[in-house]
Amino acid sequence: MSIITLTTDFGTKDHFVGAIKGTIYSELPDARIVDITHEISPFNITETAYILRNAYKSFPEGSIHIIGVDSELNDDNKHIAIKLDNHYFICPDNGVISLLASEVKPEKIVEINIHDRFESVFPVLDVFVKVACHISRGGTLEVIGKIIPDYKKLVEVQPTISADKSTISGNIIYIDNYGNTISNINQKLFQEIGRGRDFEVIANNYSFKKIYNKYSDFIDFSLPKEQRQKDGTKLALFNSANYLEIAVFRSNLNTVGGASTLLGLKYRKVITIKFN
Structure with a gap:
């Protein structure tokens, strides 16, 4: 059955x-x-x-x-x-x-x-x-x-692409339990349009020039713990569903806050990727 x-x-x-x-x-x-x-x-x-x-x-x-x-x-x-x-x-x-x-x-x-x-x-x-x-x-x-x-x-669930393919514009479509914000831009589209070009992700007044594959990728584990990046670091990554996510490392909505609150990224907020 x-x-x-x-x-x-x-x-x-x-x-x-x-x-x-x-x-x-x-x-x-x-x-x-x-x-x-x-x-x-x-x-x-x-x-x-x-x-x-x-x-x-x-x-x-x-x-x-x-x-x-x-x-x-x-x-x-x-x-x-x-x-x-x-x-x-x-x-x-x-x-x-x-x-x-x-x-x-x-x-x-x-x-x-x-x-x-x-x-x-x-x-x-x-x-x-x-x-x-x-x-x-x-x-x-x-x-x-x-x-x-x-x-x-x-x-609204589909991102748009500029005529010259220099920009992908999407929106926040989901905010998870940690306050991380997920856009409607997936990794496949990013790769097809970007074709290896340099880029900048613009989310509200914040920008990111690197997209990680998991939350801890930005940490340099060769450094002593006291010198590593701290909880609350803002980052962009392709999440487990392969969608572009703007996150706060080890976010806690009751203490540190999440990307939705700290970066002002509410539902339907515009996310833009500009390629050089």
Whole structure:
């Protein structure tokens, strides 16, 4: 039986997550449910996309991913089910799938049309769960919806490149638990556009002329400990998801602070890479 994952902005205080799991178990007693997170910032689509993009590939092929962020059904926000990279995603058509599908083309997309069977004010529970259980039983997407050619694109999750390819402009799309700030500029794009040229990363009023591959790369371990760089050092790196991150070494939001606060890098703040 396929694993069913849950990614929502519901938090854990209220009854929502428990009700979703209970309904799945009522339909599929042997279901395997994994919480990716329920702590998405409310209605934050880009944060959802970033987290899910970096989580789903760790699951077996055939896994079913329910995305419950900004999921209310209306004329601008349809519900879709997608087969992508041999995984299934059940979500609102609000652009959340854009980052996941930026490098892998969906194999099949359907607009879910089971809503006419009942009224729902809790679509993740009443609709998404039913679709997930249908797929888990081996059902096809065509049964629960009509095939559509495309999904809504979320432009803000994609960086832009100047006409002369001298600049990449991106935005902060996620702030992690340590206050480190992640942009939508990935290492592949940096290498394709930069082609080995010198560069400068500009983030607010700060600039970086080197990008590290891990947090401690900037430390000279040949020096005595008292002479090495200290906690709180600002740096740029490509993180484990291969996205450009502006970080503070060993940041602690309760003491030293993080890049989001110390450098004023809030959500959607512009990050620019200029090549020479």
